[in-house]
Amino acid sequence: MANSSWQQFRDHRNQSLPSPHGWLSLTSLQWLPNEPGKLDGVPGLWSVSGELAKVSATAQDGLQVLSSEAPLDGELRAELAENESVNWLRFGTVLIELAKRGGSYAIRTRDSAAPTLNGFKGVPTFDYADEFIADGQFVRYPTPQLREIATANPRVPGQAEIVGEISFELAGQSHTLLAQQNGDDLLVNFHDTSNGEQTAGWRFLTVKAPDDAGAVQLDFNYALNWPSGFSAFGTCPRPLAENTLDVPVLAGEKHL
Known part of the structure; x- marks a missing residue:
């Protein structure tokens, strides 16, 4: 069952996306x-x-x-x-x-x-599911790592500054995702095996800032499409190869 904060998040998302020149x-x-x-x-x-x-x-x-x-x-x-x-x-x-x-x-x-x-009537999503909430552990690198990445457009190169790793369990398996800084929070850009079928080519998740011990929570119900998930004309960053989850993450936004 969806919780009220997630529903408010979805309502705001669907209200903000259809701006006249967004x-x-x-x-x-x-x-x-x-x-x-x-x-x-x-x-x-x-x-x-x-x-x-x-x-x-x-x-x-x-x-x-x-x-x-x-x-x-x-x-x-x-x-x-x-x-x-x-x-x-x-x-x-x-x-x-x-x-x-x-x-x-x-x-x-x-x-x-x-x-x-x-024609926009809201981004389709999976139903809210507690099974896609995972407790994780963030380990910050001594120095951020600048990595070359691909983007949604083959003519556009990109870079990602990786600040550390988040380890967690999902669907009975252990996983690690490389994280970028996003203000006080963290951002993970990821593939999963639902991509190209139920979901867009890749998605991203904002993870609330870790506590003093590095504990974080990943709630994939909040996973979002990049603009390139809605349009062929985006130049959004692709995930690094390491950020591929070999399980279907049937949570968050589906493809439009």
């Missing part, structure tokens, strides 16, 4: 060409020149510069650092985000009229 509104991820050219679903000519992203358009094309709320009539340039993103332009119901990933510039379009957003 993760459910993604409609494309397109890499900017080296020579000025057109992109799908948006007007203008787009390109990269050295360290700059560029777009040129006339006022009649209907692109609006978000920083000034003025029509774009001419050329607009921007320079971003790696992994930086900025909401750059608007075209009707479409918000155009500029991002730099893996040394390349891309735009990601977020449409408040997207079918995924307008």
Whole structure:
């Protein structure tokens, strides 16, 4: 039976996800060409020149510069650092985000009229189950380990700073997950054998800060999808190979 705090958590999740230009509104991820050219679903000519992203358009094309709320009539340039993103332009119901990933510039379009957003009725979940709550022990590394990781997009490399390990038992088996810091809490990004069938390709779980003895509790009923679980246009981090649970975790969010 679901407890009240979990139900409140689910209600908040389902209320916050369908924001007009949130993760459910993604409609494309397109890499900017080296020579000025057109992109799908948006007007203008787009390109990269050295360290700059560029777009040129006339006022009649209907692109609006978000920083000034003025029509774009001419050329607009921007320079971003790696992994930086900025909401750059608007075209009707479409918000155009500029991002730099893996040394390349891309735009990601977020449409408040997207079918995924307008058809959203909540993320399906498994029923709350006590069997997917596990007591664990966290051991912090003397020094965090920076690891190279893959992401949801093959063109986008990633990194994860691993701060320690959580050991626990689930489904009668012993498991260990590598943890990242998430404010005062910990975050574990994990695969399990339900992925691709009942659940998305992978999920993550926030674990409350360990006590002074390193004790933690993992409640997989709170396992969440990354944005890439809702859209093909996310660039979310994939779990490290060590974070694969060889049991089905039939708790938390299912695929949309």
